[in-house]
Every structure is written in C-alpha cells, then in structure tokens.
Amino acid sequence: MAATMSLPSQALNIFTCEPEYAALATELAPEASIYSATSALQDPHHVQARPSLIAKLRRADLMICAGSELEIGWLPMLQMKSNNPKVRDGQPGVLYAADVVDALGKLDKVDRSMGDVHAGGNPHFHFSPTRIEQIAEAITAKLILLDPSSKAVYQQKLADFRERWQQAESKWAQQAQPLKGQKVVAYHSSYLYLFDWLGMEQIGDLEPKPGLPPTTSHLASLLELTETNKPMAIIYTGYQDSRGANWLSKRAGVPALQLPFGPGVDGIDTLFELYDKVIADLLAAAAEK
Ligand SMILES: [Zn+2]
Numbered sequence: 001m002a003a004t005m006s007l008p009s010q011a012l013n014i015f016t017c018e019p020e021y022a023a024l025a026t027e028l029a030p031e032a033s034i035y036s037a038t039s040a041l042q043d044p045h046h047v048q049a050r051p052s053l054i055a056k057l058r059r060a061d062l063m064i065c066a067g068s069e070l071e072i073g074w075l076p077m078l079q080m081k082s083n084n085p086k087v088r089d090g091q092p093g094v095l096y097a098a099d100v101v102d103a104l105g106k107l108d109k110v111d112r113s114m115g116d117v118h119a120g121g122n123p124h125f126h127f128s129p130t131r132i133e134q135i136a137e138a139i140t141a142k143l144i145l146l147d148p149s150s151k152a153v154y155q156q157k158l159a160d161f162r163e164r165w166q167q168a169e170s171k172w173a174q175q176a177q178p179l180k181g182q183k184v185v186a187y188h189s190s191y192l193y194l195f196d197w198l199g200m201e202q203i204g205d206l207e208p209k210p211g212l213p214p215t216t217s218h219l220a221s222l223l224e225l226t227e228t229n230k231p232m233a234i235i236y237t238g239y240q241d242s243r244g245a246n247w248l249s250k251r252a253g254v255p256a257l258q259l260p261f262g263p264g265v266d267g268i269d270t271l272f273e274l275y276d277k278v279i280a281d282l283l284a285a286a287a288e289k
Contacts, residue, residue: 013060014064019262027157058084061146064139067098100135128194168272172275181201182282187205232286234256234257257282260277
C-alpha cells in the first residue's frame with residue numbers, strides 16, 4: 001500500500017547548554033524535543049560530563065550554547081565523547097550565542113592570574129532583551145536549515161515571539177525606571193547585561209577574582225566600599241554561596257537578594273516569567289532602601 005498520508009516533519013532533538021536557551025527554543029520550536037544540560041541552580045562554567053549528558057548530545061540535531069568560553073571546561077569533552085558529527089563545531093547543528101551577539105566586557109589581554117575570566121567577553125547574555133531577540137533569530141535560521149519543510153511554521157513562531165517580546169520589553173523598561181542609577185554589589189558578573197540594560201551599576205564583586213569565592217580580606221574591602229558608596233542590595237544567584245553576601249549584608253546594613261538565574265526555578269518556566277520576577281524582586285529591594 002502506498003503511503004499517501006503526509007507525515008508531520010520529524011521532531012528535532014535540541015540540546016542546550018543552559019536553561020535560558022531551552023526556554024527560548026521552546027518558544028520557537030514547540031514541537032521539538034528540548035533538553036538543557038544544566039539547570040539555573042548549576043554553575044554553567046563547571047559541569048560534569050556525565051554519561052546521561054553524553055547520551056543526550058549523541059541524539060541531538062541542534063546544540064545551542066552560550067559560547068565565548070563559558071562551557072570550555074566541559075563541552076569539548078562532551079562533544080568528543082558523544083561522537084555525534086551533527087554537533088561538531090562548524091557543523092550546521094551548532095549554534096553559539098556568542099557568534100551572533102556583541103559581548104560586553106571583552107578583554108584585550110588575559111592571563112591565568114586574573115582568574116576564571118571571560119576573555120572573549122561576558123557570556124551570560126540572557127538578561128539582555130536585545131541579544132535574546134538576536135539569538136532567537138539565529139535559532140530560527142538553524143531550525144529552517146535543519147528542517148526546511150517547516151520553514152513557514154518557524155517563521156511564524158519567530159514573528160509571534162518577537163511581537164510578545166518587544167511588548168514585554170517596553171513594559172519592563174517602564175517598570176524598571178526606579179532602578180536606573182541604583183548601585184549593587186553582586187556575585188560574579190552574572191547579571192552584567194541586566195545592569196547594563198537597566199542602567200544599574202555594579203560597584204563591587206563578591207569574587208576577589210572571577211571564579212574565586214569571596215575571601216575575608218576581600219569582604220572587608222567591600223564593606224569599606226559600601227560605607228562610602230551605599231548599594232541598594234547585594235545580589236547573588238541560586239548556585240552561588242550565600243555566606244559572603246550574608247556576611248556583608250549584616251555588616252553593611254544592605255539587603256542580600258537572591259535572584260533566579262534562569263527558567264526552571266521558583267516556578268519560572270519562560271524567559272518572560274524570569275524577567276518579570278527579577279525586575280519585581282529588584283523593585284521590591286529598591287523600595288525598601
Ligand atoms: Zn561567568
């Protein structure tokens with residue numbers, strides 16, 4: 001018997017390094033099977049190349065990661081062990097966000113004494129609404145390349161996402177007005193793009209050097225800094241040790257604020273909900289100041 005029924009296009013397997021790209025891919029390719037290697041409670045710089053991750057990458061048609069060396073400690077190993085030609089660097093099934101956006105904080109000169117730095121620029125792009133939109137476009141281009149028969153569907157999904165995203169972006173910009181000019185101390189440069197977008201200023205970093213935990217002497221110097229330059233909050237995220245933030249909070253009389261770093265925690269499923277929550281938490285902290 002001849003097969004005359006038209007079959008739905010084969011669902012793509014998408015592997016993302018971070019949950020923000022899984023959430024974005026879900027907006028753009030809801031039929032796809034999407035898996036994130038890390039949760040928002042894991043430090044994406046340091047991940048174990050577990051057998052389960054290798055198995056997931058082995059089946060992937062498309063891999064979406066931040067790039068810019070964020071995953072340099074674990075992804076190359078994962079790619080090698082998964083032995084999946086589709087997701088080797090340079091193949092159509094690979095998308096690094098860093099290749100399609102402009103990174104902040106690029107360094108001209110780097111040496112290891114500077115710590116676990118982001119030499120190619122800060123790779124924690126996902127609190128930049130403009131960059132999220134650029135990455136969404138790049139994901140759609142990949143989806144069309146890998147599954148051309150569904151081109152119209154992907155284009156429609158992108159247009160729909162864009163419209164909702166741009167609307168939300170103007171709402172957030174409006175809501176976040178009171179945050180403009182606010183100073184914070186934060187852990188790592190995790191929220192660099194958020195602060196840049198909202199006009200906030202990170203006056204100090206709980207890390208003495210990128211990738212290193214706070215030391216007593218470093219915390220003492222931050223305490224001194226907060227005496228002359230009072231921040232509205234001390235910000236850290238779920239996978240970062242809260243002890244330094246709490247120590248400083250108590251002595252400086254500034255609230256410590258744990259913000260979510262990605263979807264998949266605190267009942268947050270989408271990037272929209274993530275931005276809503278982060279802005280609401282920051283506004284609440286600013287109102288208490
Ligand atoms: Zn980092």
